[in-house]
Amino acid sequence: MASGSGAHKSNVKGLDLSVDWELVTSNGPSLAFHVGCALGNGIYIHGGIETKDGKQPSDKLFRYNSSSQSWQEVHAAGSPALSHHACVPLAGRYMLLIGGWDGKSRTAKVVAFDSEKQQWLPQETSGFPGDAGLSSHTATLLASGEIIIFGREGSLRMQRRHGNSYILSGSVQSGHFTFKEFTNAAASRSGHTSNIIGNKLYVVGGRENNLIEIHDRLKSGESDNQTITTKLLSIAEKVTPMSKLPGGRKNHITINGTGVLFFHGGDTFDGRSRESVGEMFLITLKPTMQFYKLGESRVRRSGHICCIIGDKVILHGGLGGKNNSHVYSDTFSLEFK
Template sequence: MGDDLLDITQQAREELGTGPVVQTPWRTNSTLLPLQVNGTCLSLRVGVSKMATGSSWSWKPVVRDALFARAYHSCNVVRGKLLLFGGLKSGQPKEAPLGDVVAFDPTLLTAETVAPDGGDQRSHHDTVVLADRWLCVVGGWDGARRVSAVCCLDTERGQWERWAEGPSNDPPVGLSSHTCTKISEYELRVVGREGGLRTQRRFASIYTLRVNPATKTYWYKEEESRTASRSGHSAMLLCNAGGYQLVVFGGRDSSECEVAGRWGKGKIHVESIHAPMLTEQLSRLVSSEHGSQQAPKGLRHQSCTVVGPFAVVFGGETLTRGRDTVCNDLYIYDTRRSPPSWFHFPCADRGQKRVGHRTCLWNDKLYLVGGFGPDGKTPCPEICVLETPQ
């Protein structure tokens, strides 16, 4: 059995074109995948017959590990590794969030805990990476309340840092199921939240969050503009002829998209990820379908990743049904023409339903990480790669 698992892992490495890499100094422990959990082997199953989610696309599993089994977590790329932070292990309402950081090496297909629980437990939070070093955690649910505080993991030292509020800080009451988008190394844009304030049920506040890694300080400033009330939505920083705009959608029983910020081209200092092969594959995928001007209606807690001129949206839960709410549909937002178009690719495989998951782009591949499955409460321990027509 052990030899079979090693063969499967090696097969995934060969298909992904990966090999050995230089180890980073903040590694603490490393395990060849897949692993055993409670004496039960979590075998990796590779094959379109079992994992296909659509006639022209599929999520193909590459690793399976109990460390990845979580939902409402965050996932970011830092120095070539996917870092998962926080989240929930089950759908139990009283369960405390996780506070550990797990790294997935897409080259070696290994999992490791790079930072144990440092006391800052979070779910329904958001994260950005500063200077390819600090994993900056913004807001979230700590098990007792919604918070707006900022804490950071210094990945070079493997230590958590609790940053201080600046003198002009004007924070939200609390944040969860919000979005936090990086505008530069010193400026972030925060939109929406779950909330009980009366105005928050009608409107979603927009905040500019300033951060300074040198002084380890942060401060919020509420913007005059607002969007419709949203939580569990997505935010897409998209380039257009005049510069950039932050487009938000989902998180409410509506298909409306709204702009939560505009910037000139010289104001955005975010390095775009080059993904020519995946961009070409997405272009071929949408060329076979007819697009729509309408965004998905009533979708929340979906994943969304910008890939070149496209945004790839997957899963989530729908507000338009009372039962069987977890989804497994793929949507592609094509911005190459004005107005942009949405393309819908449904799926017949119930096993690939996901909510509270993440997608992450690295090395021309889109990874699907964690989330609850079809029942909305069982975490998925797999990491998969999106496959589209070659």
């Protein structure tokens, strides 16, 4: 497995950050714009690109063992080659892949991996426009079992014709999923994140302006991790709120707890640098929305993935280095002081 040259230790010497990434292993797969989700006591990651500007996505599947803190490739026939796709965990067993770039075009195909039987299960779909596809979008599981999808689906012309958000309903057991348009009011975004907190969905980034977009009356299908919530909220008590919003960004990562949202890294639109940033921010929602800058991590990444497993927040891969020319193989854990 490729090693990640340039992997960072946790903090810059002399810089006391209240939270930062600590290296777990540098012996993971070198990937960016891949997807990942926690199933059982492991994290599965799939696809992505192995070199900067790679046009042919990977079809490989890997599992991170949280006990041994190591990666292993999972060999199962039928794995699709995809990057810039989205995934959701279902029933603690399935990794559902949605859309992405297949090396030739954007697709809206859906395929599931069964972690118990270790096999791929192609799914039939209906309802999605035949002349469009999905990439750099988000997929978020709702309490109803449906999945809400936000983001880019091909050209701007296609977006104007078809909108930018969908509800995906169906089941792996039935082998069929159906798309229907959610709203025409969603802004065009690419490389954003989506998190449900309470009964609101927060879409962050993916464009130069309008950092946050909020949609009401949506309930998450995943429970909040209270340990992570407590740790994040304790940081907010020690930091002064920002007087204005951070600038726009894309290809970052976010995690959420009850009433709190943390985001890290990505690419900015302000021309400061051609490299990914390591900025870390916290958003608290009560009694009013407040933004906090937690500092600048030495782990500067974009196109990376982030998952919560147990009481740990795990980051893997992504682009970084000079001109974002390096695809990383390292894995980090978010550590709180």
